[in-house]
Amino acid sequence: MVTRNLFCFIYIGLLFTITYSLTIREIIKRDPISFETYKDGECYYCKDDICVPCSNRSEFDTVIIPDKEGVNKTYITEGCSSKDIDLDLCFSKNCTADSECLSNKCIKGHCSTDEDNPIIQCQYVRTIHSNPIFGDAKGYKTHCGLPAGYKCNSNKDCSSFNCERYTDYRICGEPDDGGCHSACSLGSAFVMMAAVPIYIIVFIISCCCCCCYKHHSQYRKYIKYSALAFVVLSPIPWIVLLSYDIYDMTEDASVTGHVISIIILVVIATIIAFLICRFWKIKKEDEDDEIPKVDNENLN
Known part of the structure; x- marks a missing residue:
């Protein structure tokens, strides 16, 4: 027993x-x-x-x-x-x-x-x-x-x-459940939905500017600065959102998404810098073309 x-x-x-x-x-x-x-x-x-x-x-x-x-x-x-x-x-x-x-x-x-x-x-x-x-x-x-x-x-x-x-x-301390919830996701989705059509419009306008630049030399100056303005302003939604992500990155949190955000920001900045340099080079070439060439034979 x-x-x-x-x-x-x-x-x-x-x-x-x-x-x-x-x-x-x-x-x-x-x-x-x-x-x-x-x-x-x-x-x-x-x-x-x-x-x-x-x-x-x-x-x-x-x-x-x-x-x-x-x-x-x-x-x-x-x-x-x-x-x-x-x-x-x-x-x-x-x-x-x-x-x-x-x-x-x-x-x-x-x-x-x-x-x-x-x-x-x-x-x-x-x-x-x-x-x-x-x-x-x-x-x-x-x-x-x-x-x-x-x-x-x-x-x-x-x-x-x-x-x-x-x-x-x-x-x-105690667990912290504060921060961004579904409302933030909806806000980001809305911004991205608005940003995509903007990028499409910018792409179409850029293509039109390239075509007009070759055939309408009298408007080259306006086309250059308009295209440059589009190039600089179009990434603003991405830059704002991605910068906000990086700014709000919490200590020891998973950084996979933030690393991708940083890479995208670097790529955008590189593209903008390249295009600005390209426009500057075109500007110099146009200025050189506008300088009248001196005919040395006539001077002699």
Whole structure:
């Protein structure tokens, strides 16, 4: 009877581990659709590569995480910096041993953030807050890192992907879902829809200018400056949008779309510079043609 009860206990423990815990790698590979509860603050606490949902945390700021043998252990999730503990500014749940803390560090009856053994948390967060023309406009992904309150150097260090400045150092804050949404995408689409016909019109006018330039020499001066004005003004929608993307590029965000934007800007600038040089060269040639040639034989 005792053996049967022991077997049932082990079976239930293993079943709990399989059902309610995941590894960090499994969490990162999860389908984003399964993170619909992100809006309600869904995240994961991890210990020794075993993770459980933050929703399992009790009202006493504790969470149960099974170890590698399937034995459930209760950990205190909240922690304070050693400085706050020394100043008696920590109000987290009291601890009596390091093993009671998820950070594995108990100081003066409070769990302390341990830089050498930090708590690992995984969240489905937004990593891009601008709206690049190319690439993911929102950049949602599962990111694992330090929980809120830990010191950080960049957004990549935090599970929330939000490293905020706090007095003379920076700490991990809450996830930031602000930035450009569907309205921005519609705005960019509208601008691009307006820009494409403009480019077609500019192309047709440029072709007409080239034809007129050859057959109507008396209007060459006006044709040159009109064509130059079209060349300089037509890329303005692209330049405005792409410059806005680059200006709003957030720290540590995915830069694939922004790199393409930079390349396009460089190409546009190169084409404009080439055409301006070309027009300048044509202007010099026309000025040389207008200078009357002196007949040396008649002078003699």
